[in-house]
Amino acid sequence: MSSRVFSDTGSPVSVRDLGTLIGVVLIFAAFAFVAPSFLNAQNLINILQQSAINACVAVGMTIVIISGGIDLSVGPVAALSAVVAATLMVKGLPPSVGFVAGVLVGTVCGSINGVIVAYCGLQPFIVTLGTLSIYRALALIFTDGNPVLGIPDAFRNALSATFFGLPMSVVIVAIVAILAWVMLRKMPLGEYIFAVGGNEEAARVAGVPVERTKIFAYSISGGLASLGALIVVGRLGAAEPVLGNLWELDAIAAAAIGGASLLGGKGGVIGTLLGAIILGGMRNGLTLMNVQAFYQLLATGVVILLAMMVDRLTRGRR
Numbered sequence: 001m002s003s004r005v006f007s008d009t010g011s012p013v014s015v016r017d018l019g020t021l022i023g024v025v026l027i028f029a030a031f032a033f034v035a036p037s038f039l040n041a042q043n044l045i046n047i048l049q050q051s052a053i054n055a056c057v058a059v060g061m062t063i064v065i066i067s068g069g070i071d072l073s074v075g076p077v078a079a080l081s082a083v084v085a086a087t088l089m090v091k092g093l094p095p096s097v098g099f100v101a102g103v104l105v106g107t108v109c110g111s112i113n114g115v116i117v118a119y120c121g122l123q124p125f126i127v128t129l130g131t132l133s134i135y136r137a138l139a140l141i142f143t144d145g146n147p148v149l150g151i152p153d154a155f156r157n158a159l160s161a162t163f164f165g166l167p168m169s170v171v172i173v174a175i176v177a178i179l180a181w182v183m184l185r186k187m188p189l190g191e192y193i194f195a196v197g198g199n200e201e202a203a204r205v206a207g208v209p210v211e212r213t214k215i216f217a218y219s220i221s222g223g224l225a226s227l228g229a230l231i232v233v234g235r236l237g238a239a240e241p242v243l244g245n246l247w248e249l250d251a252i253a254a255a256a257i258g259g260a261s262l263l264g265g266k267g268g269v270i271g272t273l274l275g276a277i278i279l280g281g282m283r284n285g286l287t288l289m290n291v292q293a294f295y296q297l298l299a300t301g302v303v304i305l306l307a308m309m310v311d312r313l314t315r316g317r318r
Helices: 015-034 040-064 074-090 094-119 124-143 153-159 169-186 188-198 200-205 212-237 247-257 269-288 293-316
Strands: none
Touching: 015 269, 040 074, 040 169, 040 212, 040 247, 040 269, 074 094, 074 124, 074 212, 074 247, 094 124, 094 153, 094 212, 153 169, 153 212, 169 188, 169 200, 169 212, 169 269, 188 200, 188 212, 200 212, 247 269, 247 293, 269 293
């Protein structure tokens, strides 16, 4: 392709990203006013750590959303990947083998979603709603509904370590985000993803490999869901077949708050990371204020709706 099919990727940081960053600052300032310990350095690190899993999954979700799809199966994919990886490690295989196997399981599950979406003509919502049940059932069948315990200390220590004071989970997600940003903004594959989500038929006429692009997007989503799950396994020392419950909603929320359009063709990694930090910061701040969990859920819903309204208004002015 000799010219870009999309116009949303010219600068490293978009106007919408700046708006989301302002939202982060305002929300953090509000919590700091009512809970002075909110801006404590250790608490800020806690927020990053609490946001890391959602951010990891949400980056993959953002890639799928930009391509014009949706992935409701990320939670069950995470659970299946976690129990397979944990079982291999408990049976004596090296942690590195279990880690790679877990990521491969997630990637394969994602690619299955992509193949069905790309070649069977079914809506992504329906496809991933179906595989959500299938992958969750496989995780439960594989473990007989029981958690996998006895994760090797070497694996736990590696994922519980710190790097220059930052938790390893935050470092891993930062690397993932950088790679995803480079792929979306600097590589032809990223251009294909935006093109397919913006106008699939125009992209096909322009020579974009539409089916392969969709499969790649869902594969990345599955792989990053499994990576998030393995981070949780390393932190907790166990793999639950019910791991990842409602992860898809948090990931979609982070992407939406960060400016990804559920109609496809629009979104970015930076906005998604900021969206995940907003969600993590809100939950942390409300917890410090002793606000009950169901009010936290209410606040999350309000923020998502406000973000969508802002997106609609800004799109209307372009």
